[in-house]
Amino acid sequence: MVTHSLPGSEDITRVELPNGIVVLARENFFSQSVAVQGFIRSGSLYDPPEKLGLSGLTASLMMRGTQNRGFDQLFEAQESVGARLAINSGTHLTSLSGYCLAEDLLGQLGLLAEMLREPLFDPIEMEKLRKQFLTGLDLRANDTGAIAELNFDALIYGSHPYARPDEGYPETIKSITREDVLEHHRTIFGPEGMALCVVGAVKSNQAVEWINQTFGDWKNPDQRKEIQISDAIPPEKPQRKHVTLPGKIQTDLIMGVMAMKRDDPDYIPAQLANSILGEFGMMGRIGMEVREKSGLAYYAASGLGASIAQGTWDFNARVNPENLEKTIALINQVIRDFLKEGVQQEDLRDNQDAFIGRLPLGLESNRGVAKAVLDLERKKRGFDYYYNFADMVRAITPERVTEVARKYLTTPNHVISSCGPRLKKKGK
């Protein structure tokens, strides 16, 4: 009875404008709303180390005034119609997102174009924003999970750019000048490498026309070429760090190893292994042992990240400090048993079914579909990817998953980072 299907080459419109912007569109008239998702080639990777956070500050400042509209006018134009636009910097890219009623789409695209092309970078707004960023960093410095993660990344990545937090440090945020922001915008922002996807109650050709109308004449001859990131090198020896945060009750733990790039053939088998270990059902085998059987933590799970360069495969939990060493030992034991026994056919089938079954669940909303379509463009997967996804996942064998898990998880050079109240004694 459903007329809807997975997004793919049959219903995605893709048009490349002469200035390089890729426009994607998919229609859905079941609701009156429209979602916009996109990206532009700016991120913390382009920040000088002593100005880390520049890309983030620039992105946020763009939302605070353009040559034609001040802060109030800009937000009045969004909030008065219940719309929302956002520009957020990541590591490689800056994401563009928005939603509104279909009747307001052209106006909101025009606003987004103004923000990106003609930002004001008002010095007063910049100082307000700097204070907000510094407050955010204060909150980060008081968050056990954030500190554990910060140190985990620093230990595992060493001198690689992924060791640095996108949002920077207090001293780097303080050092950024308006000239830095202007220069970042002048040399980094431009149509080359940009994509916008519109999903919702608007005809695809209309969406393309409106984006062409608002962005089609944008040019930036000074736009810098894409940075090619180097491979990350795994640590040469095991590393461990604990940071004491007075006044806290629980300890956040992150332990893990370096993983693979997202285009590595190992990635999907590793995702399946990770699902069995720390995701499936109530946080997989890790959740079963640490939470369900031992009652050591409210949550204990694993995660596999992969990007253009190598991501990490990590195991994390929040525990009472007295249970920290016990939890580390238990997680290690679960991993060891998993690697020794290898992946069983039944376990793999359950997890393959889960991967295939959950695909439509991420596509409930226009925003979910827009993100999924944009992801195909960003990762250059081709528009038949979701059509072929089930076959691709089913083709993976237990032997392959076991092989990949052993390849990454048997290294002795793992990293353990924790943050919480003072520990009575040093762990091993």
Added chain:
Amino acid sequence: MKRTDFEDRVEAELDNGLKVLIKPIPTAPIISHWVWYRVGSRDEAPGKTGLSHWVEHMQFKGTPNYSAEEMEREVARKGGFWNAFTFFDWTTYYATLPSAEIDGLMHFEADRMRNTAYPPDEVESEREVILSELEGSENDPTFRLSRKVQEALIKIHPYHHEVIGTREDLRSLSYHDLLEHYHHYYRPSNAVLTIAGDLNPNEMLDKVADLYANIPDNKEPHLPITRTFPLDPPNQGEQVFEIDGPGDTVFVEISYPTLPAAHPDTYALIIFDSLLSGPTNMNMFGGGSVSNKTSRLFKALIDSGLAMGAGGGSPITIDPYLYTFNLTLRPEQSISAAIQALDEQIERLQTETVPEDQIARAIKQAKAIFAYGTENITNQAFWLGHAEMFSNYTWFQSYINNLEKVTPQDLIRIARQCFIKQHRAVGIYHPNGEHAEESW
């Protein structure tokens, strides 16, 4: 069984008292399934706090017919997601799955209405899990601040305590307490089943009847469920609390007793909230929120440099709870100046007539948020049941129409009625300057 067909849904009540709402939505090949029980932390006596939330955890431990692992696998391998929430007024269990895969979930969801196993060893290990959950919340200074303010303003009504319960009670609750709570509240006449998505309502209702019609409502002699509690009289003077802890950030929380959700003036309060603090997104899943950069609070506190963050709102509750403002300040910013600026904005709404176009703007914002929420099937199934917990589904359907009836005079009236300084409590978290230090 009593059945009523509406344009967009079917409602039915089985002979054992189970209420069922089914809504077909053909936008994606999925179904979202929710079972709601009229039990929450409000139904816990002093000394027994945390029971409802703990029972929720135990509901995932399996029944004689389905082990915990079988239940987990049934949902997970179909690619579905499931979870549960316990609130003051209700507990709900939800799952969203591909539409062809819903049957297995429906079978064990019906089974665990009466048949959850309570293995004593699992009760004990879950005690540790919940204590760990509580400790995790206590890592956050705003949790401790909220708890203080809540306890100060609500002394008699069971909204006094946090849903998770107190540490002392969690240590002393027994196996018997949990079992008694479960058997008392988990029964068809105290539940509402809501299902939305890619379905045929007739076929779905048949399935529901097959699974639930034979579950007796009176398996054991039941005490009647009483959910009426005495309300707290308002404070007769402002209360101020201060706590301290690590960090460099000041948090201020200011709470006022407010209206029950089903009160006719709730719509005026929603417009008041939109004007003062920015529009609230009441959708639980999906649905976009609108920023609050043009709200009066943002302009008076953040734009002016008096605070770094400011917001406000109140949860939807059966009985009167709290409308709470949250302010975030840097240590060099004046707490009293920030509170004064907030007070001035409240006073403006108590004395000045709000122009009609500002009300129309707030309604347009609410319409947009409403439209975003309708994109999402899980969110639609949520609203089918959530509205029943404090009113009924027509509350949700008539929401926009009722907002459109709010007048400038209504706003002045509720601003005066709900925001009385003597009735409020103010909690302040002072950072003590302690910072992280590398241990090893």
